[in-house]
Amino acid sequence: MPKVYLSIGTNLGDRHANLQTAVDKLTELYPVLGVSKIYETQPVGEVVQDDFYNIALALDVPESLKPEVLLTQTQQIEKEMKRVKTIHWGPRTIDLDILLFGELSMVSEQLTIPHAEMANRRFVLQPLLEVAERISDVTVVKQTQALLDKTADQNWVQPTPYDITY
Ligand SMILES: Nc1ncnc2c1ncn2[C@@H]1O[C@H](COP(=O)(O)OP(=O)(O)OP(=O)(O)O)[C@@H](O)[C@H]1O
Ligand SMILES: Nc1nc2c(c(=O)[nH]1)N=C(CO)CN2
Secondary structure (H helix, E strand, C coil): CCEEEEEEEECCCCHHHHHHHHHHHHHCCCCEEEECCCEEECCCCCCCCCCEEEEEEEEECCCCCCHHHHHHHHHHHHHHCCCCCCCCCCCCCCEEEEEEECCCCEECCCCEECCCCHHHCHHHHHHHHHHHHHCCCHHHHHHHHHHHHHCCCCCCEEECCCCCCC
């Protein structure tokens, strides 16, 4: 069964509750293999906005699952959580990104996998490394560690004492 890694971010409202709600909705769809700690992270990009909470998690998905279907499901969760699209890269209740989908590498109008920006984002790589370590995914640990070592992004990423339950 392919492993899918997602990144989830929020910087509006009750950030801990937003992450927990998104994970609860995902557990109704697929078994969750592991979740990182919650990280508080400095906003990346030009927009002046509040700090984010970010997590990464791993899902066990069926071989038959098409990435486009997963995207529709993650976008449905965003909709249900009343994510309102306003400013590009601006504040959001919840944002779910597909980072890795098994061994798949693809670029289409809708989807780029692995995620196009992940290599430059400490707020993605740090939680991804942690969850890959938690589930002993040696390949992803190695790849992610190499990317983290290279990242020039200086924005801070710090673990919070909060955990997601699943
Ligand atoms: N790996 C991926 N995971 C999720 N979405 C992706 C991925 N690759 C491409 N996309 C596309 O990115 C589009 C925009 O995603 P999203 O709304 O999260 O954008 P953003 O980078 O957060 O910026 P914006 O502030 O413009 O919304 C989605 O509609 C989706 O089609
Ligand atoms: N720290 C942090 N910064 C961001 C984030 C995010 O999730 N975390 N998401 C963004 C839009 O995709 C833009 N900037």
